[in-house]
Amino acid sequence: MTVKKVPKATLQRYPLYLKALRRLKKNGVQRIMSKELSSFVDIESTTIRRDFSFLGNLGKQGYGYDVDRLIEIFNAQLGVDFDEKIILVGAGNLGRALMNYNKWDHVVGEIACAFDMDESKAGVQFGVQIYPMTMLEEKIPEGCHIAILTISNNIQETVDRLVACGITGLVDFTHEHFLVPKGVAVKVVDVVSSIQELVFITNSMDSKAKKQ
Amino acid sequence: MTVKKVPKATLQRYPLYLKALRRLKKNGVQRIMSKELSSFVDIESTTIRRDFSFLGNLGKQGYGYDVDRLIEIFNAQLGVDFDEKIILVGAGNLGRALMNYNKWDHVVGEIACAFDMDESKAGVQFGVQIYPMTMLEEKIPEGCHIAILTISNNIQETVDRLVACGITGLVDFTHEHFLVPKGVAVKVVDVVSSIQELVFITNSMDSKAKKQ
DNA sequence: ATCACTTTGTGAAGTTCTTAACAAATTATT
């Protein structure tokens, strides 16, 4: 079963489904209907069915979906590739919080190692080896192509070096804008942006409420 | 100038624009054309113009946009409401990292106070007052409606309490799925989900490359 | 001032995503 062209919008919902399914499994749910899942994740049942359909015929008419089977398939599709090496660039407060996160839930590969400008930070923290930034090219794991960026200085320069090392996916925790060449995907994770969006959303909900 | 109905997709790009504009300003750029900005943020110039148009006639034909003016307007629109009180729920590693973040860039209101299950954490950290979770209803600031969630236990229960206290916007750092009533907006911020998306995106880019 | 040039803001076309509606498939019941 090879994956058809999955729409971007669908792609963004997959992690959400997986999270919800894991929760359901924990609650002892073994089978679920699209309609039931719908009220759980607040996405139309028909959207859910279409989203799932890109990965094959996962359900059975008149029965629904097997929770275990779904989890298995999502795990496979979402790259529970534990060989997937991820590096952490920046071992400041946020970086340390990420290293200490024991909740990666065995869903993606763990952080292989970390790098930091501050040479005095070199060593092992929370079980993760930290190298000085100068050793990036030397110590970056073979075949690694995802980096988590939690630095706040020399961002563009660092990104350029990472890209030169073969990084093609960046989880961006910085608060700055930087440029990447085509072919490199960036996923921005930013509290401030999130709050801004929320403020805007809740404001427009408020004004809508007032109009009524 | 009152805001027309802004499409969701546009909304998600506003923080990105603001970030880029701040960067441009720092680089000494005083005026910018949509086409120029386009290559900077990797969004079509016409999309940029339409996005901007929801907030009024911000540009001048034959001239472009004034960077300062844009920043000002985005600041205003994205709720640089410094009275906007934000609470932090959960003062663990991640929570502390957020409290210590000095990079909120004067863009959104600061964290007003924090709450944690662990009563021994009560006190002041990084200049933020931490209260025990039991005092939530008592100590939550007047008119506060945004909360950052970095807890890992009793999530649903805590969310319910927050909603009862008038919270209408949640920045969700937990790795669990929870339910909120209509009218409450949730913005999920999740490294794992981000990595999953990245893995998927970069994988499909790879297979596309192979086909060619 | 006039004219050539540039760039915005926006109708209209095109694309992508969502939802309604229903045939096909399966379960459950009699």
Added chain:
DNA sequence: AATAATTTGTTAAGAACTTCACAAAGTGAT
């Protein structure tokens, strides 16, 4: 075994979003 009741997967309609294309409005040089 046949029938009723579900629920999936998908076709087609609708909504949301993006992009094209160009009139309108400005700039800047002569």
